[in-house]
Every structure is written in C-alpha cells, then in structure tokens.
Amino acid sequence: GAVVSQHPSWVICKSGTSVKIECRSLDFQATTMFWYRQFPKQSLMLMATSNEGSKATYEQGVEKDKFLINHASLTLSTLTVTSAHPEDSSFYICSAYRGEQYFGPGTRLTVT
Amino acid sequence: AQSVTQLDSQVPVFEEAPVELRCNYSSSVSVYLFWYVQYPNQGLQLLLKYLSGSTLVKGINGFEAEFNKSQTSFHLRKPSVHISDTAEYFCAVSHGGNAGNMLTFGGGTRLMVKP
Numbered sequence: 001g002a003v004v005s006q007h008p009s010w011v012i013c014k015s016g017t018s019v020k021i022e023c024r025s026l027d028f029q030a031t032t033m034f035w036y037r038q039f040p041k042q043s044l045m046l047m048a049t050s051n052e053g054s055k056a057t058y059e060q061g062v063e064k065d066k067f068l069i070n071h072a073s074l075t076l077s078t079l080t081v082t083s084a085h086p087e088d089s090s091f092y093i094c095s096a097y098r099g100e101q102y103f104g105p106g107t108r109l110t111v112t
Numbered sequence: 113a114q115s116v117t118q119l120d121s122q123v124p125v126f127e128e129a130p131v132e133l134r135c136n137y138s139s140s141v142s143v144y145l146f147w148y149v150q151y152p153n154q155g156l157q158l159l160l161k162y163l164s165g166s167t168l169v170k171g172i173n174g175f176e177a178e179f180n181k182s183q184t185s186f187h188l189r190k191p192s193v194h195i196s197d198t199a200e201y202f203c204a205v206s207h208g209g210n211a212g213n214m215l216t217f218g219g220g221t222r223l224m225v226k227p
Contacts, residue, residue, distance in 0.1 A: 032213070034215075041222075043202060043217045043219045043220050044156070046214075091153075097213055100161070106153065106154060108153065
C-alpha cells in the first residue's frame, strides 16, 4: 500500500511552453502533498505544500506564478511549470502525506 | 529552525565491508528522524525512521541507525554491503506533532560499493 505515481516520468519541452506534472496517491487519500525539486547531485528542496481544496503554500524564493500547483482531489495534485526556461530543467518529485511522506518516482523535465 | 548535515558527500567501500553514513541534525525541539535511499532517476524509498522508543532502529535491506540525542546524530550503518546498495542516501528530520510532515533533508551521501 501507499503507492504514489507521477506522470510523466520524463518530459522534454521547448522554452516558453508550459508543462503539467501529475502526482497521484493510488491507494490512499492525502490531504497534503509536497512538491520537491532536485538538481543533479543535490538534495531535495521543498518547493511547496499542497493542501486539498486550498491554495498551496510556497517556500521562500519559489515563484508561485511560475509553478502553479492545484490539489483538486484527495488523490491528485498537479504542478504546472509555466513559460518554462532551460534553468527550470530539473528532477521534480512529489510526495503524499499519510502519517509519513510517500514519494513518487519523480519526473525529469528538460527544457530546450 | 532545523538543519541536517551529512558529513560525507561520497563514501566508497568494498563489497561485503561494513559502512557507516553519518548524519547530524540541529533542532531546538524534539524531532523525528528518517533515512531514505534514492536509486538513479527514481524517487525516495524509506529505509527506516525514528519516532520514539528504542534508539536503535532497524530498517529494510539490513540497514540500521542509532539515535543519539546528546550528540544530535542519527548515523546509518550496515555490517556488510552489496553492490546493489550503491545509491544516494538522504537523512531527514521533521518535528512537531506530525511525524514525516515538513521534512528537512541533508545534502545526501553517495554510497559507492566496489567489487
């Protein structure tokens, strides 16, 4: 139990376009989901906390207008990177909280 | 504020040798402590966690860790490593009423097991 999926697992997009990443808790409901960003050979940095039915809470330095987070249901949160640029290329990982954080497999975004 | 320091960015070790990955934390309140493993291009998998009780915690894949409050440490150990243990290991801390909520991660330690 406690499986979290992410879709897509990898995506390549052109600079200036937007890309949406989905995070789903497959066998449990999660009122809280987290979005992390991980650059190569670095640790996970929390971007935002997503609560079902309310606005996400963004960490300092994360542009909320660029990284749109929607938590429309207890099993789905989405992260949309708007007007992506090459510096947004990274590994994005979500987690769903139910007593502890359960992590998704990550999405590798490459912006060309 | 809390922080986590993983003292070694890389740890090379030969197969079947013991290994210790070090983790120190700073926090002004009681904490919950976690170790995660990340294989290339994958998410994080929980190895073990300390919430309360016995300070020696056993996890999956033969790993264990010991919580030392006086030294504010939570070092991860394995008596005999395998090639398949090659991965990135992250120590994390959370505090407050909900264990696992609002994690702060260390910088990670890359364990490289050599034949």
